[in-house]
Amino acid sequence: MGSQNNTRSSLFLIELIIAILFFSLGAAVCVQAFVKAHTLTGQAQDLSFASSAVSSAASAVKYTDGSLEGIQAYFPQAFADGDEVAVDYDSDFAPCSDGADAAYTLRIRTGNEDDVRSASIRMDGLDGQTIYALDLRWPVQEADHG
Numbered sequence: 001m002g003s004q005n006n007t008r009s010s011l012f013l014i015e016l017i018i019a020i021l022f023f024s025l026g027a028a029v030c031v032q033a034f035v036k037a038h039t040l041t042g043q044a045q046d047l048s049f050a051s052s053a054v055s056s057a058a059s060a061v062k063y064t065d066g067s068l069e070g071i072q073a074y075f076p077q078a079f080a081d082g083d084e085v086a087v088d089y090d091s092d093f094a095p096c097s098d099g100a101d102a103a104y105t106l107r108i109r110t111g112n113e114d115d116v117r118s119a120s121i122r123m124d125g126l127d128g129q130t131i132y133a134l135d136l137r138w139p140v141q142e143a144d145h146g
Contacts, residue, residue, distance in 0.1 A: 049093045050123035050132035061119045066110030084109045
């Protein structure tokens with residue numbers, strides 16, 4: 001009779017271990033799904049911010065002469081970075097003047113070619129990867145000549 005109780009308790013422990021194993025596997029799958037969802041949400045926020053900032057910069061470039069001073073009227077934190085104009089943003093998508101806090105950098109490069117103006121605008125992440133880019137070309141208006 002003692003061995004029959006021992007067998008029943010052994011079977012119960014095996015069932016319990018199998019149930020815990022299935023719950024552990026389910027929990028691992030759920031955690032992976034939540035991590036993936038969090039990653040995708042972050043990427044979507046980055047892309048949304050980048051496309052909005054690049055679009056704003058495109059408007060500023062089109063309606064100014066594309067110089068640092070002209071762009072600073074719309075982006076006061078803009079600075080010259082080689083032959084580009086750049087604006088740094090922190091991880092909360094706020095413009096920052098200290099490059100050490102920069103998580104994103106908006107880069108604007110303008111050019112003129114005969115009667116056509118051009119601009120290449122991109123938003124780079126902290127790792128240097130381009131999140132969003134836009135290339136523009138538009139004819140120079142008569143008002144732009146004088």
